[in-house]
Each structure stands twice: as structure tokens, then as C-alpha cells.
Amino acid sequence: MKIMxxxxxxxxxxxxxxxxLVAERVVSYRKKGWSMVVVVSALGDxxxxxxxxxxxxxxxxxxxxxxxxxxxxxxxxxxxxAMAIAELGYRAISFxxxxxxxxxxKTHTKAKIIDIDANRIKNELGGGKVVIVAGFQGVTExxxxxxxxxxxxxxxAVALAKAVSADACEIYTDVEGIYTTDPxxxxxxxxxxxxTYDEMLEMASLGAxxxxxxxxxxxxxxxxxxxxxxxxxxxDGTLILKEADIMEDFVISGVxxxxxxxxxxxxxxxxxxxxxxxxxxxxxxxxxNVDTIVQNVSRKGYTDLSFTIPLGDLAKAKSLTEKIxxxxxxxxxxxxxxxxxxSIVGVGMKTHPGVAAKxxxxxxxxxxxxxxxxxxxISISCIINKKNAEKAVxxxxxxxxxxx
Ligand code: ASP
Ligand code: MG
Numbered sequence: 001m002k003i004m005x006x007x008x009x010x011x012x013x014x015x016x017x018x019x020x021l022v023a024e025r026v027v028s029y030r031k032k033g034w035s036m037v038v039v040v041s042a043l044g045d046x047x048x049x050x051x052x053x054x055x056x057x058x059x060x061x062x063x064x065x066x067x068x069x070x071x072x073x074x075x076x077x078x079x080x081x082a083m084a085i086a087e088l089g090y091r092a093i094s095f096x097x098x099x100x101x102x103x104x105x106k107t108h109t110k111a112k113i114i115d116i117d118a119n120r121i122k123n124e125l126g127g128g129k130v131v132i133v134a135g136f137q138g139v140t141e142x143x144x145x146x147x148x149x150x151x152x153x154x155x156x157a158v159a160l161a162k163a164v165s166a167d168a169c170e171i172y173t174d175v176e177g178i179y180t181t182d183p184x185x186x187x188x189x190x191x192x193x194x195x196t197y198d199e200m201l202e203m204a205s206l207g208a209x210x211x212x213x214x215x216x217x218x219x220x221x222x223x224x225x226x227x228x229x230x231x232x233x234x235x236d237g238t239l240i241l242k243e244a245d246i247m248e249d250f251v252i253s254g255v256x257x258x259x260x261x262x263x264x265x266x267x268x269x270x271x272x273x274x275x276x277x278x279x280x281x282x283x284x285x286x287x288x289n290v291d292t293i294v295q296n297v298s299r300k301g302y303t304d305l306s307f308t309i310p311l312g313d314l315a316k317a318k319s320l321t322e323k324i325x326x327x328x329x330x331x332x333x334x335x336x337x338x339x340x341x342x343s344i345v346g347v348g349m350k351t352h353p354g355v356a357a358k359x360x361x362x363x364x365x366x367x368x369x370x371x372x373x374x375x376x377x378i379s380i381s382c383i384i385n386k387k388n389a390e391k392a393v394x395x396x397x398x399x400x401x402x403x404x
Contacts (some may be wrong), residue, residue, distance in 0.1 A: 003125065003166045005031055007039040007135065007157035011078050011174040012231035014044035016084075022024035022172075022231060026130060030090055032133060034168075035125040037160055040081055041051065041137045042073025042155040045212075047136075063108035066135075067147045071096070074134035074153070082132050092130040095120070097137035097145075102156065104138035111138055111146035113155065116163040125164070133160060136156055151212035158215045162222045169224055171211060172231035176268045177238030178203070178210055181255040181400040185390050188403030194239040194246050195353065199253045199345050202379045206343040207258025243347055251348035252400045257393050258341040262314045263372075264321055265306040268331025271298040276305065276326055282324050288313045292341075292374045292383060302331070306372065308383065310338065339371070340389035343381040344396060356380050362385060362399035368392050 006026065013019050022040075030036050041047075050069050053063045078094035085092035095102055101117030124131045135153025138146050148155050151191075154171060161169040174189055175183075178200065183189040195203075198218035204213040210228060219226055219240065229237025276295070283290055288309055296304040309317045314337065321333050342363075349355040359380055363370060368391065372383035384392055397403065 001037050001125065002033065002168075003037060003164050004034045004168045004170065005037045005039065005157050005161040005164070005166045006170045006172060007153055008041065008231055009153065009171075009173045010041040010044050010046065013040055014083065016080070018086075018231070019077070019080050019084050023081060023088055025231070026081075026085060027088050027090050030130060036130045037121060037125070037164060037166065038081065038130060038132045039153055039157040039160060040074065040077040041135050043077050043080075046073040046076070047150070064144060067108045067111075067145050068322065070147050071134070071137040072147045074136050078134045082130075085130055085132075090130060091128060092132055093114050093124055094132040094134070094135045097156065098139035098143070100133055102138035102159070102160055104140060104148070106140045106144070106146070108140075109145075109246075110149040111140075113138055113148065113159050114252075116159055118160075118163040119162055121160070149212065149214065150269050151209075151215075154212040154215035155218060158218045158224055158226070161224050162218070165360070167349055168227070169219075170227045170229060172229060173210060174230065174232065175210065176230045176233075176235055177228050177349075178208070178254070180253065181393055181397050182208075182257065185257065185393050186397050186403070189397070190402060190404050192238045193248060194241055195253055196243045196347055198243070198378055199242060199347055200240050202343075202345045202376065203254055203256050206256040206345065206379065206381065207260070207341065208254070208256045212261075234352075246347075250346060250402075250404065251350065251352045252346035253348075254345050255393050255400075255402065256343045256345065257389055257395045258343075259389055260311045261308045261339055261341055261383075262311050262317075263306055263308050263336040263339050263383065264317060265304055265334040265336070266321060266325055266330050267304050267334060268302045270329060271301050271303045274399070275385055276362050277330060279305070279321070279324050283309075283317060283320060286316060286320055288317050290318075292372050292381065294372050308339065338386040339383050340386045340392070341381050341383055342389065342392045342396060343379050344400065345379045347378050349378060349380070358399060359396055362395045363392055366395045368395070371377045
């Protein structure tokens with residue numbers, strides 16, 4: 001029995017017509033002899049709409065109730081897809097996360113999967129049914145419904161692929177795969193045949209929104225190859241694999257852009273041991289993810305310290321930082337919402353020198369000023385002014401010859 005896990009994102013099941021097309025695709029694999037486990041997201045923008053709905057009741061919904069609400073989105077799609085498959089004359093059965101034993105911790109709205117009991121799925125597959133599982137959700141040991149963070153259906157798919165020892169895992173979306181950069185910004189952007197887990201992870205965390213980052217971490221951990229492809233045609237997409245399995249050899253795989261960050265600068269911070277620890281301990285305690293941190297050269301016992309945070313956390317981070325600023329007797333804070341992060345990603349930079357210089361040169365040639373720089377083993381990021389964001393992406397993409 002060869003098992004395939006297929007995951008369909010919200011745009012792939014946005015309306016009844018698309019759901020019927022998904023059913024046809026699933027059945028076409030079933031006909032070829034595959035045992036099918038199908039994970040679906042909520043229809044179209046349902047999750048966003050549910051969040052907005054909650055927002056009309058309260059600014060601060062209890063996380064448990066938020067999960068109760070958001071998990072309904074996926075429950076609609078699994079039922080409709082099961083009906084569509086039955087309509088084609090094939091047997092299918094839909095399940096919530098709880099019903100198939102997706103056990104999570106209690107961190108509502110971003111729960112971690114602890115364990116999956118695959119028995120129920122395997123039994124149904126053994127009986128010849130297509131098993132359809134609601135993405136993005138699980139259940140705690142106390143039987144409370146949880147969700148796995150935005151885009152969490154990807155994680156459901158990967159975790160299920162592991163749990164049932166799937167032979168293939170396909171992630172269907174509204175783009176044809178992973179591109180060298182966003183084709184809406186650069187028309188010459190090229191679809192990649194394959195990319196490593198690490199590159200994909202880096203691209204996801206840097207702003208490319210094709211797959212949820214945590215799902216890729218899990219795929220990497222268990223070495224589950226993924227095939228990201230479009231649900232609107234039958235073309236091959238992009239494979240996500242371990243480095244050793246990649247045949248092509250480009251220095252840089254992609255250029256990403258993230259416009260959802262803000263920069264906070266704490267001015268005139270007393271330059272002495274323990275101060276940075278104090279600031280970032282407080283910020284992280286509140287669950288805010290600090291990204292790039294830059295501390296300037298100190299002058300006369302004082303220094304400036306800048307860091308970036310997700311734009312959505314700005315209000316919280318700002319009030320928190322203001323408090324700390326008083327406590328540590330720093331001068332004050334500055335907030336900059338007009339920033340963008342342009343990054344290049346590629347495992348090839350581990351072995352090729354001069355990659356950073358080439359990126360800075362591309363920006364310099366367009367007179368784009370860099371305000372912060374960070375690097376990892378396989379990426380280089382520059383924080384620039386938001387107004388130059390697209391221009392910067394085009395310049396860097398061209399400089400590395402990534403286009404068609
Ligand atoms: N529906 C959820 C979301 O929009 C989960 C998913 O799409 O993967 O985040
Ligand atoms: Mg979605």
C-alpha cells in the first residue's frame with residue numbers, strides 16, 4: 001500500500017468548483033492505486049474572516065476561544081471535500097484533528113504537535129477510503145481544541161506524512177512552486193526545480209510565504225521530501241529536499257522581501273554589562289520575536305541599540321521598550337515602520353566567497369542605503385527603506401543572474 005499525503009491550501013478550495021477539482025485530482029491518484037490522505041485548509045480567506053469577526057466582539061479574545069472559532073474553518077472544507085469525492089463514486093471520510101488523534105500541547109493559537117495516533121487513519125486507508133483531515137488543528141490532553149499557528153495545515157500534512165510513513169507528500173497551492181523571487185515583483189523570476197530544507201526554511205522565515213516555517217523544520221527533521229505545486233494545473237512544482245539530493249548548483253537560490261517588520265531604536269543606553277540582557281529578556285518574555293539586533297559603537301559610556309520585530313507586535317513592543325527604557329535610564333526610543341528586509345538565500349554561499357559584496361554592490365548601484373545587515377550561514381539580509389523595497393529586489397535578482 002503506497003500512501004500519498006496531499007495538502008490543499010485555502011485558495012485551492014476557495015469555492016465549490018475548486019473543491020470539485022480537488023476531488024477529481026485526489027480521485028485520479030486513488031485510481032492509480034495510491035492510498036490517499038488529504039489535508040485541507042479553510043475555504044479561501046475564511047480564517048482571516050473569522051479573525052475579523054472575533055475582532056468585532058473584542059480586541060483581546062481568549063486564546064482558547066479563538067481556537068474554537070478558527071478550527072471551524074477547516075471543518076467546513078473537509079466535509080465538503082468528502083462529499084465531492086463521494087459524488088465521484090469514491091469512498092471518503094472526513095475527520096477533525098481531534099478525531100485522528102493529533103495531540104498537541106496547550107499553547108493555544110500556536111500549539112505544537114506532541115503525538116499523532118495514526119491507527120484510525122490507517123484503518124480507514126486499509127478499508128479503501130480516502131481520508132480527509134482538517135488542517136491546522138489538534139487537541140490537548142484535556143480535549144481542548146488547539147490550532148497550530150497561521151499556515152498550520154502545512155504542518156498537519158508533514159506530521160501526518162511522518163505518522164503514516166507516507167511515500168509522497170504534495171503541497172498544493174496557488175503558485176506553481178518556489179520561485180527565485182516573487183514573480184509579481186520580478187517578471188523574470190524562475191521556478192526552482194528543487195531547493196533544500198534549509199534554504200526553504202530560511203526563505204520562509206525571511207518572508208516568502210509559500211509554506212509555514214515549522215512544517216519545513218519537521219520535514220527536515222524526518223527527511224520527508226515535499227513537492228510544492230499548483231492545484232490549477234498538473235505541472236511539476238518544486239521539490240524540497242536535503243542538500244545531498246540536490247542536483248543543480250546555484251550559489252543563490254532566491255531573493256526574499258519582508259515588509260512586515262518595524263525597527264525600534266533605544267537611544268543612549270548606558271553601556272555596561274547586563275543591559276542588553278535586560279531589554280531582550282523582557283521583550284522575549286512577552287512572546288515577541290526579535291530579529292536583527294544592531295548595537296552601535298559606544299560614545300562616552302552610552303550606546304544606541306536597534307532591533308527589528310514583526311510589525312504586528314509593534315504596539316506591544318513599543319510600550320514594553322518604553323518601560324524598560326525608563327528602568328535602565330536610557331535616553332528614549334525611536335520607532336521606524338518604514339523598513340523592508342531584502343535577503344538572499346543559498347547554500348552555495350557556504351563555499352563561494354564575495355557573495356555579500358555582490359549584494360551590497362547591487363544596492364549601491366541603485367543608490368539604496370542599507371541601515372542594518374545580518375547574515376546566517378546561508379543568507380544575507382539588508383534592512384532598507386520600504387520605498388526602495390521592490391527596486392532592491394529587482395536589482396539583487398538581476399545581479400546574481402537568477403532570471404530566466
Ligand atoms: N486556515 C489556516 C490559516 O489560514 C491554516 C492554513 O491555511 O494552513 O492560517
Ligand atoms: Mg490559509
